[in-house]
Amino acid sequence: GFNIHPGDSKNKMINALLVAMELNSMLPDETPANTEGYEGFFHLTDMSGNVERAEMDYIIRDHSEAIMTARKATLAHAVKVLNEKYGSGTVECTVRDQYLNMVEKIRPCMHLIDNAVEAAKSIGLVPKVAPIRGGTDGARLSFMGLPCPNLGTGDFACHGPYEHVTVEGMEKCTELVLLLIDKYSKAAK
Numbered sequence: 001g002f003n004i005h006p007g008d009s010k011n012k013m014i015n016a017l018l019v020a021m022e023l024n025s026m027l028p029d030e031t032p033a034n035t036e037g038y039e040g041f042f043h044l045t046d047m048s049g050n051v052e053r054a055e056m057d058y059i060i061r062d063h064s065e066a067i068m069t070a071r072k073a074t075l076a077h078a079v080k081v082l083n084e085k086y087g088s089g090t091v092e093c094t095v096r097d098q099y100l101n102m103v104e105k106i107r108p109c110m111h112l113i114d115n116a117v118e119a120a121k122s123i124g125l126v127p128k129v130a131p132i133r134g135g136t137d138g139a140r141l142s143f144m145g146l147p148c149p150n151l152g153t154g155d156f157a158c159h160g161p162y163e164h165v166t167v168e169g170m171e172k173c174t175e176l177v178l179l180l181i182d183k184y185s186k187a188a189k
C-alpha cells in the first residue's frame with residue numbers, strides 16, 4: 001500500500017487492507033464453510049495489516065492435482081490483475097505446497113483401510129471412509145514412504161472452542177489401534 005494523509009490522499013493512497021479485501025473477493029466463494037466431501041477450497045486463515053501493508057495466509061486444498069493447479073492459477077491471476085490496477089509489486093504471492101493428496105500413496109496399500117474398517121466393525125463402531133479435507137500428519141508421512149491413512153480420534157468439533165473427546169471414544173480408539181497392531185504383528189511373523 002501507499003499511505004498519505006487522508007486530506008491529501010485522493011488518487012494517491014493505496015490502502016493495503018482494501019487491496020487485500022479485493023483480492024479475497026476475486027477468489028471463488030469456495031471456502032470450507034461452503035464446500036464438503038471432495039470439493040476443494042480457499043481458506044483464509046489469517047489476515048493482518050494496516051494502510052501500508054497487509055498480509056493474508058490461505059490454505060488451498062483440493063483432492064485433484066489438476067484442480068489444485070487451477071486454484072493456484074486463479075490466485076496468480078488475481079495477483080496479476082491487482083498489480084495491473086495498482087502498480088507492479090503492489091501484491092506479492094508466495095505459494096508453498098503443504099499437503100498433497102495422499103490417495104496415490106494409500107491406493108497401493110488398501111489393506112490398511114480394509115483392516116481398519118474390519119477392526120472398527122469388530123469393536124462395534126460404524127466405520128466412515130471419507131476424505132480428509134484438512135491437513136494431517138499422515139499425508140506428510142505417506143509421502144515420506146510410510147502410508148498413514150487417518151483413523152480418526154473420536155473427537156468432536158475439531159479445532160473449535162468446543163473441541164472435545166469422550167473417555168469412551170478414546171477407549172475405542174485405543175482398542176482399534178491395539179487390534180491393528182496385533183493383526184500386523186502376526187502377519188509379520
